[in-house]
Structure formats: structure tokens, C-alpha cells
Amino acid sequence: MSVLIRGGRLVDPANSIDGVHDLLLEDGKVSKLGATLAAPQDAAVIEAAGKLVCPGLIDIHVHLREPGYEYKETVATGTRAAAAGGFTAVCCMANTHPVNDNRSITDYILAKAKSEGLVRVYPIGAVTRGLEGKELAELAELAEAGCVAFSDDGKCVMNAELYRRAMEYTLPFGMPVISHAEDHTLSRGGCMHEGVVSTELGLRGIPAAAEDVMVARDVLLAELTGAHVHIAHLSTAGAVRLVRDAKARGVRVTAEVTPHHLLLTDEAVRGWNPNTKMAPPLRTKRDTEALIEALADGTIDCVATDHAPHAVAEKEGEFDHAANGIVGLETAVTLLYDRLVRPGVLPLATLVARLSRDPARLLNLPGGSLAVGAPADVTVLDPDAAVTVDPARFASKSRNTPFGGWTATGRPWKTIVGGKVVWEA
Amino acid sequence: MGWTRKDLLTIRELEAAEILTLVDTAASLQEIASREIKKVPALRGKTIVNLFYENSTRTRTSFEIAGKWLSADVINFSAGGSSSAKGESFVDTARNIGAMSPDVVVVRHSSSGAAALLARELSCSVVNAGDGAHEHPTQALLDLLTIREKKGHFDGLSAAIVGDISHSRVARSNIHGMRKLGMTVTVAGPPTLIPPYAQELGCKVSYRLEDAIRDVDVIMMLRLQQERMHAGLIPSLREYSRYWGLSLDKLRAHARPDVLIMHPGPVNRGVELSPEVADGPYSVILDQVAKGVAVRMGVLLLLAGTKNAESAGSQGGGR
Numbered sequence: 144m145s146v147l148i149r150g151g152r153l154v155d156p157a158n159s160i161d162g163v164h165d166l167l168l169e170d171g172k173v174s175k176l177g178a179t180l181a182a183p184q185d186a187a188v189i190e191a192a193g194k195l196v197c198p199g200l201i202d203i204h205v206h207l208r209e210p211g212y213e214y215k216e217t218v219a220t221g222t223r224a225a226a227a228g229g230f231t232a233v234c235c236m237a238n239t240h241p242v243n244d245n246r247s248i249t250d251y252i253l254a255k256a257k258s259e260g261l262v263r264v265y266p267i268g269a270v271t272r273g274l275e276g277k278e279l280a281e282l283a284e285l286a287e288a289g290c291v292a293f294s295d296d297g298k299c300v301m302n303a304e305l306y307r308r309a310m311e312y313t314l315p316f317g318m319p320v321i322s323h324a325e326d327h328t329l330s331r332g333g334c335m336h337e338g339v340v341s342t343e344l345g346l347r348g349i350p351a352a353a354e355d356v357m358v359a360r361d362v363l364l365a366e367l368t369g370a371h372v373h374i375a376h377l378s379t380a381g382a383v384r385l386v387r388d389a390k391a392r393g394v395r396v397t398a399e400v401t402p403h404h405l406l407l408t409d410e411a412v413r414g415w416n417p418n419t420k421m422a423p424p425l426r427t428k429r430d431t432e433a434l435i436e437a438l439a440d441g442t443i444d445c446v447a448t449d450h451a452p453h454a455v456a457e458k459e460g461e462f463d464h465a466a467n468g469i470v471g472l473e474t475a476v477t478l479l480y481d482r483l484v485r486p487g488v489l490p491l492a493t494l495v496a497r498l499s500r501d502p503a504r505l506l507n508l509p510g511g512s513l514a515v516g517a518p519a520d521v522t523v524l525d526p527d528a529a530v531t532v533d534p535a536r537f538a539s540k541s542r543n544t545p546f547g548g549w550t551a552t553g554r555p556w557k558t559i560v561g562g563k564v565v566w567e568a
Numbered sequence: 569m570g571w572t573r574k575d576l577l578t579i580r581e582l583e584a585a586e587i588l589t590l591v592d593t594a595a596s597l598q599e600i601a602s603r604e605i606k607k608v609p610a611l612r613g614k615t616i617v618n619l620f621y622e623n624s625t626r627t628r629t630s631f632e633i634a635g636k637w638l639s640a641d642v643i644n645f646s647a648g649g650s651s652s653a654k655g656e657s658f659v660d661t662a663r664n665i666g667a668m669s670p671d672v673v674v675v676r677h678s679s680s681g682a683a684a685l686l687a688r689e690l691s692c693s694v695v696n697a698g699d700g701a702h703e704h705p706t707q708a709l710l711d712l713l714t715i716r717e718k719k720g721h722f723d724g725l726s727a728a729i730v731g732d733i734s735h736s737r738v739a740r741s742n743i744h745g746m747r748k749l750g751m752t753v754t755v756a757g758p759p760t761l762i763p764p765y766a767q768e769l770g771c772k773v774s775y776r777l778e779d780a781i782r783d784v785d786v787i788m789m790l791r792l793q794q795e796r797m798h799a800g801l802i803p804s805l806r807e808y809s810r811y812w813g814l815s816l817d818k819l820r821a822h823a824r825p826d827v828l829i830m831h832p833g834p835v836n837r838g839v840e841l842s843p844e845v846a847d848g849p850y851s852v853i854l855d856q857v858a859k860g861v862a863v864r865m866g867v868l869l870l871l872a873g874t875k876n877a878e879s880a881g882s883q884g885g886g887r
Contacts, residue, residue: 342763343580345680345701345740350764415681460659461679463700 145169146562147182151191151523155198156496157512166196168519168562175515187564191523194556195491198499198513199231199520202472203506204296204321204375204399204447207233207264210251211240216452216540218252219259221472224450224539226566228472229555231520232263232510233450237274238297244269244280249288261565262558263520265291265508270309270320276300279309286316291506294321296375297422299357301327303364310370317507319371319397324357324382325349325422334463336409336424344412346463349424355381362389365396373505374398376449378423380433387442397505399447400434402475403545406482407431411545417458417465418545421451438497439489445502446494448475452541470539474546476522477530481551519562526553528568571870575687575694578703579744587745591713593866594859600637601861610873611640614671619686620697621647621658621677626833626857627697627706631674634864638873640671658682659689666690671872675699680737693871701735707832708741710863712749714856715786718828723750728780729771731790731812731840732761734801738832739790743769756780757812760801777812781823788830789814789840805839815842819850828852 146168153164153176165180166173182188202225208216216224218235225233235252237243243252249266256264268285272278274295282293293313299322300306310320330353335341337348358374362385365372374386377398389396403421408428411419419425437443451468458465476498483489499522503511510520532549534542558566571589579587600606616635620628628644635642645665656664658677662685665673672693675683680700687694698704712722719725727746733739733755746753753771755762756779766773774780781787792808802808814829829841829850837843846853 337764339765339768342765343740343769345699345703345737347701348764415684456657456659460657461677461685462681463679 144562145174145183145186146189146519146559146564147180147186148189148191148196148521148523151194151196153196153513154492154495155513156492157198157500158514160513161492166513166521168521168559171519171561173513173515173517173519176513189523189557193527195524195526197495197522197524198511199558199560200229200476200498200522201232201502201508201510202230202448202450203234203445203502205233205235205450205472206238206452206468207235207252208452209239209255210248214454218255218264220538220540221450221452222256222261222264224470224472224537226261226558227538227555228474229476229522229524229558230262230472231522231558231560232265232508234265234267234291234506236267236294236296237269242269242274243267244272244274246281246284246288249285249290253289262560265289265506267292267294267296267321269293270295270300271305274298276302276305279305279312282309282313283316286313286318291508292318292321292373294323294375296321296323299323299325299327303360307364307368310364310368310372314368314370319373319505321373321375322357322361323375324354324361326353326356329353329356334420335412336426338409338427340409340412346412351379351381351426351430354379354423355385358382358385362386362394362396365389366394369395371395371397376401376404376423376447377443378404378426378430378434380430383433383437383442387437390442397444398442399445400438400443401447401449402471402479403469405431405434405438406478407545415462416545417460417462418469418543420462420465420467421449421469422467435483435488439493444505445497446475446479447502448472452539453543454541458543469543469545470537470541473537473539474532474544476524477551477554478546478549480524480526480553485552519559521559522555523557523559524553525556525568528552528554528556530554576705576867576871577683577687577694577696579705579708579741580703582748584748587709587712587748590709590863590866590870591716593870594709594713594863597865597869598859598862600865601858606637607639608637609639610869611635611638614640614872615669616640616642616672616674616868616872617665617670618642618644619647619665619673619675620645622698624676624698626860627676630860631697631864634861634868637861638865638868640868640872659685662686662689666692672868695867695871698737700737701740702737703741704737705741706860706863706867707738708745709867710856710859711742711788711830712745713859713863714830714852715828717855718852719785722746725751725785726754726783727751727786727788728754728756728784729788729790730756730777730780730814732792732796733757733766733790734761734763735793736790740769742788743771747771754780754784758802761796777814778818778822781827783824784827785824786828786830787814787823790832791834791836792840809839813840813842814845816844816848819845830856833857
């Protein structure tokens with residue numbers, strides 16, 4: 144079975160390619176690219192003139208909720224949402240129930256992914272048993288079982304000594320520890336960014352320093368241990384400064400940013416919509432400007448959605464009682480393309496790199512490149528399609544997005560995993 | 569100016585003219601309290617539900633009396649003993665109450681934004697009787713009515729609001745209301761009880777009681793919740809009362825002789841107010857409570873009784 148993608152604009156930052164080329168996929172690999180390729184017999188031909196042909200997009204931060212919270216999302220529905228959003232691979236966080244802190248859960252997720260998954264699934268193992276921050280999970284066995292990184296995401300490992308040991312223990316595996324940087328003593332009880340808006344609304348705020356303090360700690364621990372620390376959902380201008388400075392000094396720290404922290408500010412909370420509540424919270428305009436600049440210059444290495452599905456009942460009531468997090472897989476590319484690339488804020492090649500090449504490199508994942516021999520994971524975007532975000536039509540089981548009703552131009556058109564079209568518009 | 573809103577949720581969203589409409593309507597209804605038969609037919613056949621998720625004696629009673637004097641059917645729903653104890657969500661409770669076709673729902677809730685949430689869910693009018701640390705509009709209205717009665721006007725007056733500003737919905741509603749009517753406002757308290765960016769609300773900030781109360785026309789003391797101590801915001805009640813409690817000595821030494829002392833209640837005697845100040849000649853605390861009923865009558869009338877508002881107003885002595 145082979146697929147020929149003909150006449151599209153190939154955007155492959157890993158190989159510095161940006162131009163009209165044909166792309167041939169055979170036996171699950173990229174087999175050829177060239178100006179005009181003849182279609183082998185029995186090849187499916189995709190006429191992609193006017194489309195953007197990119198390496199399959201990779202989201203290294205999603206919550207698939209299985210096992211335990213299947214009412215929010217499953218491997219089946221979460222990977223369909225990923226495919227519909229143009230993602231060919233996702234890394235799923237460990238805060239399932241039971242927690243992915245032992246091999247049997249990792250095996251279960253991978254088995255589900257194999258039987259029901261539409262895109263590639265790479266589990267992330269817990270750092271500490273039960274995400275309790277008290278003792279290390281069986282990290283070596285998690286690595287052997289197929290976990291690609293370690294994180295207590297959703298919670299911060301507050302015990303610095305334990306976190307240091309986790310960094311040291313995992314050094315031989317060549318996998319990063321991913322930090323949910325939030326000092327819980329500073330953020331306690333908070334439900335939005337601490338600033339002018341929280342003061343007006345009378346909602347308890349979470350200061351930017353709750354994040355910055357932990358990013359500073361984790362940079363120092365990375366320096367101490369030589370470990371690779373990856374900062375999840377970085378959201379403040381202060382954390383950008385800390386990471387930029389650490390990188391300049393050669394510390395092995397990397398970072399991701401979510402689409403919502405790039406595109407929304409705490410002003411969005413004024414309507415009391417619980418879909419504007421997440422951890423870390425939406426920050427200020429000054430922060431979003433710093434984040435966009437950092438994404439452009441590489442201080443922030445990649446975009447990740449922190450896709451966090453929740454049922455309606457968890458996101459419709461009182462703001463301070465609502466669950467944290469929003470779904471992101473099905474809106475990420477569309478909104479970033481429309482709001483950042485189209486106005487010229489971010490070059491197209493940079494956005495594609497931050498969604499494919501760079502996350503693949505961070506976690507040593509296959510893909511992120513359209514070089515001959517690479518996995519035949521391809522995302523084709525239609526840059527001219529008009530979109531209105533309609534949560535009712537999400538493939539995800541959940542609809543908790545603040546972007547409902549947003550209009551944009553540009554969307555995923557075909558999602559190809561291992562040479563097979565798994566989703567098309 | 570007429571009244572066109574479905575709900576009363578915040579002072580922040582109101583125009584000065586709307587605030588004055590509310591204050592004037594309340595003023596015209598005050599004399600009902602001194603009638604032998606305290607009843608006007610303005611809201612006959614209307615149903616008002618008091619939905620209180622937080623303990624409140626003063627506010628709930630005040631709304632209940634206001635509704636009854638206007639001849640409405642008033643139902644009190646205290647969440648402690650009913651569905652919330654059975655695990656029903658706020659939104660579900662709201663929808664159920666909405667299905668019973670009330671005309672007005674008065675809501676008190678510990679979550680900021682709860683009144684707005686209810687207003688979105690219900691087609692009837694919603695009155696915010698206090699939502700978290702956000703707003704308490706009827707309290708601000710009764711404070712404003714009290715100030716105007718005592719001072720005759722608003723423009724150019726100054727007020728100091730003292731104490732736990734961070735957690736105070738009364739402070740927020742009053743800051744907006746006073747500023748919109750031309751008053752200047754200083755908030756004062758230890759920095760741990762002043763919210764970040766308080767200046768952005770349009771007020772001055774002071775960290776010294778003696779400075780804050782100097783030359784102001786109104787001093788509004790806020791209740792200090794004892795749990796603030798356990799949250800590490802203040803070291804002790806003793807220390808708080810020493811530096812932030814208003815005693816007669818401090819009052820005489822630093823404040824104007826014609827200053828008004830206000831407090832939204834309930835007063836922690838000996839903490840934020842010494843008894844001789846609370847009960848003394850400067851205090852208008854009980855005037856505030858009395859005006860609370862008139863203010864709530866006015867609000868209910870404007871929201872639920874637009875057709876009858878004029879006749880009730882003229883019955884009430886009107887303007």
C-alpha cells in the first residue's frame with residue numbers, strides 16, 4: 144500500500160525544506176520526495192495543490208483519561224480527537240486512575256492504543272507513586288515498559304530532595320523529567336491568575352511567582368544533577384527569563400507552551416466561564432507577548448496542548464469549584480495558524496517545527512521529519528478553509544473549550560499515520 | 569432614569585444614573601416602615617425565592633421583610649438543610665427552582681460569580697445578595713442611601729474602607745458605587761489584607777489607620793474573619809485590634825468631628841470596633857440596617873414590579 148501526495152507545499156523544518164514537492168509513502172515510511180513523482184500502480188493519490196504537507200504533528204502533553212476516567216475521554220476518543228486535530232502522535236500523562244506509576248498500567252495503555260488508537264500513543268510514567276510526591280515510582284520498569292518521560296503532571300513534586308533523586312535515577316534512561324511547576328503553598332486555593340482581574344472578580348489568585356519559584360528550583364536541580372528537565376505548560380514572562388538564562392548557561396532545560404496560554408489572557412475569566420480555568424492559569428498580555436517571542440526564538444521548544452477533557456458537570460458550575468483544564472487537540476493548529484502565522488507573528492516553518500521536529504527531538508520520538516526512511520506520519524493542512532469552532536462536533540468525548548464559536552482560516556485536511564489516512568476533513 | 573435590567577448582579581456594571589434610581593426608589597419606600605400596616609400591594613402574586621448558600625441573618629431577614637411588605641410570596645431556601653447536602657449541584661438546584669417559575673431569586677453564595685451563573689441559567693430576575701469576595705450590591709446601595717441621608721449628597725465626599733479588603737464583597741461594591749457617584753475612596757489595612765492591584769479599582773491604598781481616617785467623611789470598618797489569622801495573614805487578633813481597631817481615642821485624635829462610622833455587620837466588638845465607637849454618636853450602623861429593608865424593597869420593585877412601581881412609589885411618598 145502506498146500513498147502519493149502530489150503538488151502540495153512541503154514544509155519540513157527538520158530538513159530545511161519548504162517548497163512544492165511530491166511525497167511518496169510506501170510500507171509505512173517516507174520513500175521518496177521530488178518535484179514530480181510517478182504514482183506506483185495501486186498507489187492512492189492525494190492531490191494536495193494549495194495544501195501544506197507537514198511532518199505528522201506530535202503533542203507531548205495530553206490526558207487520555209484511560210484507565211479510570213473513561214467518562215471524560217478514552218484512548219479511542221482521545222486519539223480520534225488527536226487525528227482530527229492533525230496530530231499523528233500523543234504522549235499521555237500519568238494522572239489516570241489508577242495512576243500510571245507501574246508497568247501494568249503502561250501495558251494497559253499501550254494495549255488499548257494498539258487495539259483502539261488512531262494515532263501513536265506514548266505513555267508518560269509517574270515520577271512518584273500515586274502522584275503523592277512521597278516515594279519514587281518504579282521508574283526503570285516504567286521506562287522498559289515503554290514510557291517516554293516521567294511526570295507527576297497535575298501536581299508538582301514539592302519535595303526538592305525527592306525530585307533531585309528522580310532526576311538522578313532516570314539519568315541513564317535518557318528521558319526527561321517533566322515538571323508541572325507550581326508551588327502549591329503559593330497557589331493554594333487560587334483559581335485564576337493573581338492580578339487586576341482576580342482583584343476585581345474577588346477570585347483568589349495564583350501569583351506568577353508560584354510558577355517562577357518552581358521553574359527556578361528545577362533549573363537549579365537540573366544544573367545540580369545534569370538531568371534534562373522539561374517545563375510543562377510554561378505560562379509566565381518570568382519563567383521565560385529563567386529558562387532563557389538557564390539555556391544560555393548550558394543547563395539542560397526545555398519547555399513547552401500551550402495554545403491557550405499563547406492566545407488568551409486573564410481578561411477571558413471575566414465572563415465566569417469555567418472553561419477559562421486551568422493550571423497554570425491564563426496570565427496577562429505581557430506574559431503572552433513573552434511566550435510568543437520565546438516560542439519564536441526557541442527559548443520555548445515546542446507547543447503542547449495539555450488536552451484535559453472534563454465532563455460537562457465538572458465545568459458548568461461555580462468557577463472556584465470547577466475542574467482545571469480544557470481540551471486542546473482539535474483547535475490547536477487551526478488557532479495557532481490563524482492567530483500567529485497568518486498575521487505574520489510566527490513563521491509557518493517555526494510553527495510546524497514546534498509541533499513536529501522539536502517535540503520529537505525532546506522525547507526521542509520517531510517522526511517529526513519527512514526525510515526518506517522516516518515514519519510515514521504526515522499532516523496535511525488546508526490553509527484556506529474557513530472554520531468556526533463547534534465543540535458539539537468534537538471527536539473528543541469532552542467539549543470543555545473556551546474557543547467555541549471562534550472563527551479562523553486554516554485547518555487539518557488529512558492526517559496520515561504509518562502511511563494510512565486515519566482522518567480527513 | 570428607568571430600570572431595564574433583568575438582574576442586579578454588580579454595582580460595577582451600573583451607570584451612576586442607575587445607582588441613583590435604586591437609591592431614590594429605596595428612599596421613597598422608607599416611610600412604609602413607620603406605617604401601622606406595613607404592606608403595599610405592589611408585588612401581590614409575585615414569588616420571591618431567597619436562595620441562601622451561606623449563613624446570613626441580617627441580609628436574608630431584610631430581603632424577606634422587604635418581599636413581605638410588598639405583598640410578594642417569599643420562600644426561604646437555605647442550602648444547608650436541603651439539596652446541596654444531598655450532593656445536588658448548584659446548577660441543578662438552580663434549574664429546579666427555575667422550573668417552579670419564581671419571579672425573583674435572591675442568591676447568597678460563597679463562590680464569586682455564583683449570581684452571574686444563576687442569572688444565566690434562569691429566565692427570572694436574579695438579585696445578588698453576596699457572591700464570594702466579588703460583590704454585594706444591595707449592601708452598597710444601603711450604605712449609599714445612609715450616606716446621602718446623613719450628608720445630603722455624594723459629590724466630593726471621601727471614604728476610608730478599613731480592614732480585610734481582600735475578602736470583602738462589601739468593599740468591592742462600595743468602591744465602585746462611591747466612585748461612580750463622585751466620592752473618593754481609600755482602602756486601608758495590613759498589606760496582607762489588601763488585594764494586589766487595589767489601586768486599579770480606582771482607590772488609594774493606605775497601610776496606616778491614622779492616615780486613612782484623617783479628614784474623611786465616612787469610615788467604613790469591615791469585619792475581620794477569625795480564620796484570616798490561621799491563614800497566616802495576620803499574627804493575632806490582639807495585634808490586629810491594636811493597630812487596626814477603631815477606638816474612641818483614635819477617632820478623636822485623627823478623624824473629623826462629623827465623620828460617619830459604618831459597618832456592614834456583624835461587628836466583632838473589641839476587634840475592629842471598640843464598643844463605645846460602635847454604639848457612639850458617630851455610628852450609623854443601625855441606620856444602615858434599617859435602610860437595608862427599603863433598599864431591598866426598591867430593588868425587588870424595580871426588578872419584578874415595573875408595572876406597579878409608580879403607584880407604589882407614590883404610595884410611599886415618592887419624589
